[in-house]
Amino acid sequence: MASLGELERAVMDLLWAGQEAATANTLRDRLARSSAAQGGAGHEGKELAVTTVLTVLSRLEKKGLVERERGTRPHRYQAVSSRADHTAELMHEVLGSAPDREAVLARFIGSVSEGEAATLRKLLGHL
Amino acid sequence: MASLGELERAVMDLLWAGQEAATANTLRDRLARSSAAQGGAGHEGKELAVTTVLTVLSRLEKKGLVERERGTRPHRYQAVSSRADHTAELMHEVLGSAPDREAVLARFIGSVSEGEAATLRKLLGHL
DNA sequence: GTTAGAGTTCTACGGAGCGTAGAAAACTGC
DNA sequence: GCAGTTTTCTACGCTCCGTAGAACTCTAAC
Numbered sequence: 001m002a003s004l005g006e007l008e009r010a011v012m013d014l015l016w017a018g019q020e021a022a023t024a025n026t027l028r029d030r031l032a033r034s035s036a037a038q039g040g041a042g043h044e045g046k047e048l049a050v051t052t053v054l055t056v057l058s059r060l061e062k063k064g065l066v067e068r069e070r071g072t073r074p075h076r077y078q079a080v081s082s083r084a085d086h087t088a089e090l091m092h093e094v095l096g097s098a099p100d101r102e103a104v105l106a107r108f109i110g111s112v113s114e115g116e117a118a119t120l121r122k123l124l125g126h127l
Numbered sequence: 128m129a130s131l132g133e134l135e136r137a138v139m140d141l142l143w144a145g146q147e148a149a150t151a152n153t154l155r156d157r158l159a160r161s162s163a164a165q166g167g168a169g170h171e172g173k174e175l176a177v178t179t180v181l182t183v184l185s186r187l188e189k190k191g192l193v194e195r196e197r198g199t200r201p202h203r204y205q206a207v208s209s210r211a212d213h214t215a216e217l218m219h220e221v222l223g224s225a226p227d228r229e230a231v232l233a234r235f236i237g238s239v240s241e242g243e244a245a246t247l248r249k250l251l252g253h254l
Numbered sequence: 255g256t257t258a259g260a261g262t263t264c265t266a267c268g269g270a271g272c273g274t275a276g277a278a279a280a281c282t283g284c
Numbered sequence: 285g286c287a288g289t290t291t292t293c294t295a296c297g298c299t300c301c302g303t304a305g306a307a308c309t310c311t312a313a314c
Contacts, residue, residue, distance in 0.1 A: 002130075003129075003130050003300095004301095005300075005301045005302070006301085006302080007301075007302060007303090008301075008302090023261095024261080024262090025260095025261090048302090048303080048304090049303070049304050049305085050261080050262095050304095051262085051263090051303080051304055051305075052302070052303050052304060054261085054262065054263080055263095055301095055302085055303075055304080056301085056302080058262095058263085059300090059301080073260085073261070073262095073310070073311065074260080074261065074262095075261080075262080082230075083225060083227065083231075084227055084230035084231045084233070084234050085234050087221060087222065087225045087231045087234075088231050088233075088237075088238070089234075090221045091218050091221050091222060091231070091235050092235065092238060094214060094217045094218050094221060095214065095218060098210060098211070098214045100210065100211050101243065102243065102246050103209075103211035104210075104211045104214045104215050104218070105215075105243060105246060105247060105250070106211070106215075106246075106250055107211050107212050107214075107215030107216075108215040108218050108219065109247065109250045109251060110215075110250075111215070111219060116228065116229065116232060117251055119229050119232060119233075120232060120236065120247065120251055121248075121251050123232065123233055123236045123237075124236060124244055124247055124248050124251065130271095131272095132271075132272045132273070133272085133273080134272075134273060134274090135272075135273095151290080151291090152289095152290090175273090175274080175275090176274070176275050176276085177275095177291095178274085178275055178276075178291085178292090179273070179274050179275060181290085181291065181292080182272095182273085182274075182275080182292095183272085183273080183274095185291095185292085186271090186272080200281070200289085200290070200291095201289085201290065201291095202290080202291080
């Protein structure tokens with residue numbers, strides 16, 4: 001249960017970007033604006049129905065990616081974990097399904113930029 | 128275009144395990160045996176139709192994961208890249224979609240086993 | 255306390271991906 | 285040419301995702 005659809009990802013991006021919990025309405029507006037900002041041909045600034053956003057949020061909640069405060073009346077939604085955490089976890093998931101973890105890591109390291117290699121060295125030094 | 132279904136993954140696993148190119152029939156037999164080996168309740172040793180295996184192989188070919196020799200009459204199929212390569216590429220894909228790559232790497236490294244951390248250090252030393 | 259409006263849940267449809275395989279076509283060896 | 289093998293075509297059911305109307309549930313104001 002890892003992969004997200006396009007809209008699901010867009011919503012998560014907004015939740016990850018904003019530090020505060022947001023309501024469905026807020027998110028709908030931001031979605032319209034950010035898709036307009038993307039501009040480009042064929043992808044106009046869509047105004048989604050609020051129910052659409054709510055459906056997506058519910059699905060994300062079921063997937064464990066989003067938490068909602070049920071107390072306040074316009075429910076407020078926020079990401080369960082940061083994007084970095086989530087992405088790192090995803091990477092572990094991908095890696096985890098391999099019996100040859102070391103070989104995978106070798107290939108992975110082999111195609112990392114020099115700057116990131118430096119970062120990794122620093123991080124590994126700390127252990 | 129990254130994720131695989133259950134059967135697709137099973138087929139890829141066989142192709143990655145065997146070093147030789149294999150025919151659809153061979154794969155069907157191996158699938159039956161390996162799913163039997165998995166044993167367990169509710170998951171008996173299924174005998175798939177060959178056409179099923181062929182369909183899956185075609186889809187994998189379209190996804191660029193599998194190559195087939197069309198010359199020989201029972202076509203022979205093999206994985207385009209090793210499992211390690213493929214998995215590493217997947218990891219890069221996951222990582223690539225993040226604007227905060229360094230933060231992700233930090234989290235990732237943070238939850239790697241000590242043995243693997245050592246491997247990584249060694250690999251990074253080489254650069 | 256009833257009601258109007260905002261918010262939420264239920265239900266649903268269409269498209270895509272995947273497991274599954276029969277029917278039909280193409281090929282090979284005899 | 286023909287029979288058996290192999291491949292392609294077509295298709296169905298299922299699940300996931302985008303999308304949203306219909307129906308229900310609150311809350312605030314009267």
